[in-house]
Each structure stands twice: as C-alpha cells, then as structure tokens.
Amino acid sequence: MHPDFDIIIIGAGPAGMSAAIEAAKHGASVCILDEQASGGGQIYRNVSNSKQDQVDILGKDYLAGRQYVDGLRHDRILHRAGVTVWKVDKAGTVVFSDAGRAEQIRGRHIILASGAMERAVPLPGWTLPGVLTAGAAQILMKSGSIVTRDAVLVGSGPLLYLVATQLLAAGAAPKALVETQTRRDLIAALPHLAKALRDWKQLFKGVRMIAALKWAGVPRFKAASDIAIEGEENAEAVRFRAGGKDHCIDTNIVLLHQGVVPNTQISRSLGLEHHYDHTQRCFHPVIDEFGQASHPMFSIAGDGAGIGGAKVAALSGRICALNALARIKKISGGERDKRVRRLETSKRTELSIRPFLDTLYPPPQSVLLPQDETIICRCEEVTAGDIRRYAKLGCKGPNQTKSFGRSGMGPCQGRFCGLTVTEILAAETGETQDAVGSYRIRAPLKPVTLAELAALAETNEKEAAE
Amino acid sequence: MFESFDKSDPGRTLSFTYAGKSISAKPGMSVAAALLTHGVTAFRGTPVSGAARGPFCMMGACYDCLVLIDGVTVQACLTPVHEGLVVERVPITSEDA
Numbered sequence A: 001m002h003p004d005f006d007i008i009i010i011g012a013g014p015a016g017m018s019a020a021i022e023a024a025k026h027g028a029s030v031c032i033l034d035e036q037a038s039g040g041g042q043i044y045r046n047v048s049n050s051k052q053d054q055v056d057i058l059g060k061d062y063l064a065g066r067q068y069v070d071g072l073r074h075d076r077i078l079h080r081a082g083v084t085v086w087k088v089d090k091a092g093t094v095v096f097s098d099a100g101r102a103e104q105i106r107g108r109h110i111i112l113a114s115g116a117m118e119r120a121v122p123l124p125g126w127t128l129p130g131v132l133t134a135g136a137a138q139i140l141m142k143s144g145s146i147v148t149r150d151a152v153l154v155g156s157g158p159l160l161y162l163v164a165t166q167l168l169a170a171g172a173a174p175k176a177l178v179e180t181q182t183r184r185d186l187i188a189a190l191p192h193l194a195k196a197l198r199d200w201k202q203l204f205k206g207v208r209m210i211a212a213l214k215w216a217g218v219p220r221f222k223a224a225s226d227i228a229i230e231g232e233e234n235a236e237a238v239r240f241r242a243g244g245k246d247h248c249i250d251t252n253i254v255l256l257h258q259g260v261v262p263n264t265q266i267s268r269s270l271g272l273e274h275h276y277d278h279t280q281r282c283f284h285p286v287i288d289e290f291g292q293a294s295h296p297m298f299s300i301a302g303d304g305a306g307i308g309g310a311k312v313a314a315l316s317g318r319i320c321a322l323n324a325l326a327r328i329k330k331i332s333g334g335e336r337d338k339r340v341r342r343l344e345t346s347k348r349t350e351l352s353i354r355p356f357l358d359t360l361y362p363p364p365q366s367v368l369l370p371q372d373e374t375i376i377c378r379c380e381e382v383t384a385g386d387i388r389r390y391a392k393l394g395c396k397g398p399n400q401t402k403s404f405g406r407s408g409m410g411p412c413q414g415r416f417c418g419l420t421v422t423e424i425l426a427a428e429t430g431e432t433q434d435a436v437g438s439y440r441i442r443a444p445l446k447p448v449t450l451a452e453l454a455a456l457a458e459t460n461e462k463e464a465a466e
Numbered sequence B: 001m002f003e004s005f006d007k008s009d010p011g012r013t014l015s016f017t018y019a020g021k022s023i024s025a026k027p028g029m030s031v032a033a034a035l036l037t038h039g040v041t042a043f044r045g046t047p048v049s050g051a052a053r054g055p056f057c058m059m060g061a062c063y064d065c066l067v068l069i070d071g072v073t074v075q076a077c078l079t080p081v082h083e084g085l086v087v088e089r090v091p092i093t094s095e096d097a
Ligand SMILES: Cc1cc2nc3c(=O)[nH]c(=O)nc-3n(C[C@H](O)[C@H](O)[C@H](O)COP(=O)(O)OP(=O)(O)OC[C@H]3O[C@@H](n4cnc5c(N)ncnc54)[C@H](O)[C@@H]3O)c2cc1C
Pocket: A010, A011, A012, A013, A014, A015, A016, A033, A034, A035, A036, A040, A041, A042, A043, A044, A083, A084, A085, A086, A113, A114, A115, A116, A117, A118, A135, A136, A138, A159, A162, A260, A263, A301, A302, A303, A304, A309, A310, A313, A445, B059
C-alpha cells in the first residue's frame, strides 16, 4: 500500500492543528484525524461554532483557538472530524472508525497529538452519578451551553479555578471549592517562583481568578483531607476535614479535578518508550528535542508528550511538523534545526511556570494511594484494597493484576485506573514506577463492533487482490 | 442541576426518546448533555454490582455514559442528538461486547 499522505496527525487540538498548518505550509500533504465533531481539542473545543454568550463566559483565551481551526482550511490539509482512531502500526497505517465504518490510511510520518485527560480522582463515592470531572463541566459549557448550578468543586490545580470562574461568569457560582493543596506544597513551590515570574502574565491570570472567586464570596476550603462523596443513587453531599473541623456540604453535583495527565494509549499500544515523571506524577513518552519518539515513524506533540498547556502544545506541534518534514525530506536537516531553535526558545519561556504549578498543586497522597475500600477501576469496580491484596499474593506489575481480577479490563481499557494501579503496586513492592510499568495496551484502542472489523478485513483482501 | 444558558431561538429544539420518555434538546448537543439537562444523571448499571453510573468525563474516556442506540452500545457523550433518535438503557450484562 502506497502512503496516502505525507503526514498523518492524530488529534486536532492546538498541537495537532499547528502541526498540520506548519506541515502544509512547507508543501506536505496532511490528514488530521479527530474524534470531536470540529477542530479545537480540549481547550478550544467547539470554538468555531461557539455563540456569543459562550465566548463571554469562556473568555478570550478560548476565542484564540479560532485562528487554528481556520488554518485547517487549506488545500493540502484533509481534516477528518468525528472519527476515532483505534489502531496505529509501525508501517504508518492508521485505522479509524467513521460513524460505525472502519477505514485505514497510510502516512510517511505520523504525529501523535492526542492530548491529555484529567487524572483519576479515586475518592469514596466518586463513581456516583452527579460526580463529574471539572473538565466535563467545562465541556458542557463549550459544547452544550449548559452550566452546573450549585456545584462543589473538589481537588486542585489551575483548571479547577478556571472552571470555577467560568461558572461564575455564567451566573452559576459554585457552592464551594474544596481544595487539597497544603501550606507545605506552597513552601515546596516557592523556590520555583522566580522562574515562574518569567511568565508573569500567566501567574497574574491565576491571581485574578482567585480574586474573582473571593469577590463573589465563593467559600474556599484549603488543605482539605478525608474527602468523601455521599449519596445513594446520586451525589448528595461532600464530607471533608479542613482547618481542624469536619465539614459537610449538600450538593447534587461534585466536580473533581487533580490536574491532567498525558493520554498515552496510542504511544503505549505502539510499544514506544515511556518514563515516569516524578514531578508530574505520570508517564511521559520518551522524545528528543524535535519531538521524535523512540521509533522513527512517530513524533509526539502537545500534552500527550508531557503537560505544558496550550501554547506549548502549539509550539511543539510546529516542532514535530518540522521534524516530520525533515524525515520525509521536504526540508533539510539544517533548515529544521534553524527553525526549531527559535521555537524552542519560546517553548522554554512558556514552560517556565510549570515547575511552580506542578509543585504547588500536586495530587495528594490520598488520591495517588487511595484507602482500601475506594474503587479505583470504575468499569469493573476493583478497589485499592484488591490491588494491595494481589500485590501480597505476588502480583508485580499492572498486567498481572488482570490474572488476579478484572481491573483495567472494562471498556475504558484502564484509562482511569492505570496510573493508580502503578502507584499502588510501586508502593506495595518498593519498586519504582518505571520498574512496575503500566498496562500493556492493545488495539483496538476503543471497542469496535465485529461488523466494523469484518468490513475492514474485506477491503484489505480486495486491496491485496488488486 | 444542569441548566442551559443558550438564549438562541427557543424554537430550534428537537426531540428524541430515552427509555420511552420524550426528551427535548438543542441541535449540536450530545445525548449525554441533553439527558443531564432533563435531570437524568444515572444512565446505566454496572455489570458487577448493578451500581448506577452516569457521565463522568464527557470526553469519551470513561465509558460510564454508555447507552443503546439501534442495538449498538455507544458513548452518549460522543453521540450528537438528532430528531427522532431512539435511545435505550443498556442491558446490564452486555456492555463490554
Ligand atoms: C477536559 C479538559 C479540558 C481542558 N480545558 C482547558 C482549558 O480550558 N484551558 C487550558 O489552558 N487548558 C485546558 N486543558 C488542558 C489541555 O490539555 C491543553 O491546554 C491543550 O488542550 C492541549 O493541547 P493538545 O493539542 O496537546 O491536546 P488536546 O487539545 O487534548 O487535543 C487532542 C485531541 O486528540 C483527539 N484524540 C485523542 N485520541 C484520539 C483518538 N484515538 N482518535 C481520534 N482523536 C483522538 C481528542 O479528541 C482531542 O481533540 C484541558 C484538558 C482537558 C483534559
């Protein structure tokens, strides 16, 4: 099979979109695939269709995404929206489903730009209906013009404040913020402040968000611990300790957030190298300064390579595009190096705030290593205690847990329990997270129907016969 | 409570059914978003204990929002609504098919 495109990009967030635009500018033919109905990724979700009242609520950083979506309208860029990629191989074949029909295409180089997902927040009661992620509440605002009224936000991190202020702007002030970062985290973060000040605008934005919440009189509880969500058929209340007192807040909507982590399903399914990042407490694929992964066919851009935020994602998308262009000989190695150097400088400036944020808002131990009764695998209802029991029986790695129970075997394929299982096994066995490893991921990355597989097999046979 | 702040033409709504009940929605919404605005937060029971589950991530990662459309189990958060769509609850046993 001949390559259909010079470059295939998976994910149309800021990373994938800017990679596509850069690659097309230098004469490459590009196919960019994304599950969402329109371009934008997580931060700019639905931006090209957003109405004025949405823009008012979501702010001008959101609107900035329109330039990228507009940039995808280019002769050499084919944007396939609403398609889910479920298999990628080292020959450059990308298999995806479009409305229940499987298709496959081949590229000379593949850029993975599948972004991030929110870290799992395994707390007692987190599986109850009415408990969503903070990002989910934001998606409802972006794609559905829906607000969550009287919600209690639980967790920590910049996105928690962003969603809270967006809800405020929408006239749906949260009932409270129950925050987990402690004074000790603040002290640990202070040495990183000087560097973070290089991106003082970003810092100032954070300060302004917190001030807005204070002005509006939204109660904030800091260093909260022993958090549990109560309810029978739906969330009814959040219970926690803060300031030496027990608290209980009634609410039907709880929004959880403990930062975002790279979505590494595709890079892991390919067996690319990953390593555990101790500051961001998650696995990162191993890449070089050009975004090149451990196999020559793949570059990795954006939050999928490590959390840096939208601007870093866009810059790294361009860097990966230049890497891909050099690999397929559309530009020379020298030209790549020259152009990347400039982008690299901006990327470094944009990244200067990260160590401060990562240290100030770490996931608390109670989330990384939940108490025994807490469900960690939502799909199969496996608890943290179950994993500890498997460890005592000799289970050494996440893949082995599957022979003890069904953790990671449900439809989400371990997306939400993977990191927790690694952390628990590392703590129980005394090994490093790298030594413990993570779930092995196999295609199909998303459940596909037998009809889809059969239809694909048929087209493959036909092609082979031709 | 999940509430719409969409002030655009209230006439532009469509309707679909969920477990036999008629649900109204705005074009462009996902099935999950539409159900949430109607107070439906529990979409299915888990195969292990039958515990109630509903949308958690809204971005296609958690699979807690599974519903049945035309005999196929799909993620309600990734499925746009359209006029006359018939959405059913998934039978508790067959969801990782
Ligand atoms: C829910 C959520 C909300 C966020 N909101 C904000 C925000 O408001 N402001 C902010 O600064 N940061 C936000 N972030 C952080 C965000 O990760 C970055 O700011 C930025 O969006 C990263 O850009 P990216 O291009 O790397 O990835 P993303 O923007 O995440 O884009 C990745 C894209 O890949 C697609 N994709 C992934 N897997 C597949 C597949 N198998 N098949 C097809 N398509 C696939 C996804 O649909 C997605 O559109 C949010 C993160 C999350 C998870």
